Amino acid sequence: MRLACCCSSQVDMSRVPNDRDGISELTTGRLSVYLRCLTFLESQGQKTVSSHEMAERFHLNSAQIRKDLACFGEFGTRGVGYDVTRLKKSLVETLGIDRTRNILVVGAGNLGMALADYTGFNSNGFHIVALIDNDPGKVGRTSRAGIPVLSWDRMSEVIRKNHVDIGIIAVPPDGAQTVCDALADAGVQAILNFAPVQVKLRSGLKVKSVDLRINLESLSFHLKNAEDGG
Amino acid sequence: MRLACCCSSQVDMSRVPNDRDGISELTTGRLSVYLRCLTFLESQGQKTVSSHEMAERFHLNSAQIRKDLACFGEFGTRGVGYDVTRLKKSLVETLGIDRTRNILVVGAGNLGMALADYTGFNSNGFHIVALIDNDPGKVGRTSRAGIPVLSWDRMSEVIRKNHVDIGIIAVPPDGAQTVCDALADAGVQAILNFAPVQVKLRSGLKVKSVDLRINLESLSFHLKNAEDGG
DNA sequence: GCATGTGAATGGATTCACAGCT
DNA sequence: AGCTGTGAATCCATTCACATGC
Numbered sequence: 107m108r109l110a111c112c113c114s115s116q117v118d119m120s121r122v123p124n125d126r127d128g129i130s131e132l133t134t135g136r137l138s139v140y141l142r143c144l145t146f147l148e149s150q151g152q153k154t155v156s157s158h159e160m161a162e163r164f165h166l167n168s169a170q171i172r173k174d175l176a177c178f179g180e181f182g183t184r185g186v187g188y189d190v191t192r193l194k195k196s197l198v199e200t201l202g203i204d205r206t207r208n209i210l211v212v213g214a215g216n217l218g219m220a221l222a223d224y225t226g227f228n229s230n231g232f233h234i235v236a237l238i239d240n241d242p243g244k245v246g247r248t249s250r251a252g253i254p255v256l257s258w259d260r261m262s263e264v265i266r267k268n269h270v271d272i273g274i275i276a277v278p279p280d281g282a283q284t285v286c287d288a289l290a291d292a293g294v295q296a297i298l299n300f301a302p303v304q305v306k307l308r309s310g311l312k313v314k315s316v317d318l319r320i321n322l323e324s325l326s327f328h329l330k331n332a333e334d335g336g
Numbered sequence: 337m338r339l340a341c342c343c344s345s346q347v348d349m350s351r352v353p354n355d356r357d358g359i360s361e362l363t364t365g366r367l368s369v370y371l372r373c374l375t376f377l378e379s380q381g382q383k384t385v386s387s388h389e390m391a392e393r394f395h396l397n398s399a400q401i402r403k404d405l406a407c408f409g410e411f412g413t414r415g416v417g418y419d420v421t422r423l424k425k426s427l428v429e430t431l432g433i434d435r436t437r438n439i440l441v442v443g444a445g446n447l448g449m450a451l452a453d454y455t456g457f458n459s460n461g462f463h464i465v466a467l468i469d470n471d472p473g474k475v476g477r478t479s480r481a482g483i484p485v486l487s488w489d490r491m492s493e494v495i496r497k498n499h500v501d502i503g504i505i506a507v508p509p510d511g512a513q514t515v516c517d518a519l520a521d522a523g524v525q526a527i528l529n530f531a532p533v534q535v536k537l538r539s540g541l542k543v544k545s546v547d548l549r550i551n552l553e554s555l556s557f558h559l560k561n562a563e564d565g566g
Numbered sequence: 567g568c569a570t571g572t573g574a575a576t577g578g579a580t581t582c583a584c585a586g587c588t
Numbered sequence: 589a590g591c592t593g594t595g596a597a598t599c600c601a602t603t604c605a606c607a608t609g610c
Binding site (some may be wrong): 231296297318330332 | 367371461528532557561
């Protein structure tokens with residue numbers, strides 16, 4: 107088994123350092139990768155791992171692993187390496203997924219429905235509580251996995267009652283700003299935006315945007331160059 | 337209207353320079369952003385734009401815009417700026433989306449189906465030709481938009497007949513490597529991988545991976561720090 | 567001896583600032 | 589005057605290499 111690693115991952119155009127500490131998004135992104143690696147090693151029954159072994163196995167750089175981890179404390183033992191289970195636990199805590207984060211998906215179209223049922227969004231610290239849509243024809247239905255679609259005007263109620271931490275915007279571009287504002291007004295502090303628009307920033311609100319099309323365009327660029335170049 | 341811009345976009349952990357030229361993925365990603373900006377400006381009837389105006393409007397940096405564009409030629413006029421329509425056309429050509437790229441989605445689960453119908457994957461240079469699944473119960477059906485689900489053993493035939501350029505992996509992690517190999521064997525040179533595993537690299541094959549969960553974990557990290565910090 | 571944690575060195579990307587053109 | 593295109597300067601991330609500790 108191979109795990110997603112630093113190479114050929116997503117496009118980041120934000121070199122903005124993370125708000126509080128001096129931790130960059132590149133670093134936190136890698137923490138997630140390390141967590142995957144450790145989960146795998148733990149499942150294999152491995153007790154201890156050195157930065158060097160992790161680097162070899164998962165195509166990472168050992169110095170970078172050590173530097174990244176060192177931002178959050180001294181987790182290793184010189185001469186030995188890292189205790190797999192203990193380091194994994196530390197990363198889970200560092201990433202704040204030791205308690206469950208509740209998520210509300212706004213937009214019950216194809217994408218919203220798919221995200222609501224996506225395994226990675228419904229395990230190990232994340233839980234989708236509901237979908238919201240303003241189409242009366244969709245309200246009252248559920249996703250295949252049984253997540254209910256609720257009406258737009260119940261949004262803030264749902265957010266409060268279910269302690270929603272994260273909102274996902276899966277509506278067409280025009281609606282994205284309205285949804286974002288409504289989520290923020292209801293107290294949501296973190297948003298994952300799938301609409302290809304930039305959403306106004308507010309203090310205390312963290313928005314991450316995922317632009318799926320950009321990835322295709324990047325591949326197209328590569329194809330074009332491969333063709334032209336020979 | 338605001339367009340997705342550099343700020344708060346996706347996570348890139350690849351600082352690998354782009355294969356051929358010395359063009360980094362950060363640059364090509366921004367070209368896509370500029371293209372969106374220009375499409376918007378054109379729709380507003382604007383004829384000309386300066387790097388400074390684009391920077392202001394879309395929260396970019398004017399020097400960076402000029403540098404990025406300068407990699408591909410001299411598109412501007414000193415004292416005037418850039419001709420919106422002409423620059424847009426140049427970017428479309430540079431990104432290789434002046435001709436249609438055909439796409440095959442492998443995996444007709446929730447995510448695959450949603451991606452097959454996703455507007456951004458079916459417009460302006462991209463076209464989804466079919467879905468592939470090895471579940472006989474899914475074969476023969478179509479997505480809501482009418483994209484057919486075909487059987488696994490028809491894959492290479494479909495790729496050849498439809499001149500498929502790009503493959504999308506939307507299968508569970510275990511199957512990703514098999515799918516990737518099969519796509520590459522059938523001649524596909526570019527792959528967008530949604531499975532959270534790192535896929536073996538081959539020469540001449542470009543793989544971009546999108547890890548949706550990492551974005552949630554990054555938001556969770558932010559929430560944790562916001563909580564702790566006050 | 568072996569592996570961490572870290573200051574120093576390297577390598578890129580971004581930004582500055584201005585020469586040169588319209 | 590205004591704006592592009594670009595060398596120089598800055599900033600940030602990655603990598604190296606070693607002192608420190610098990």
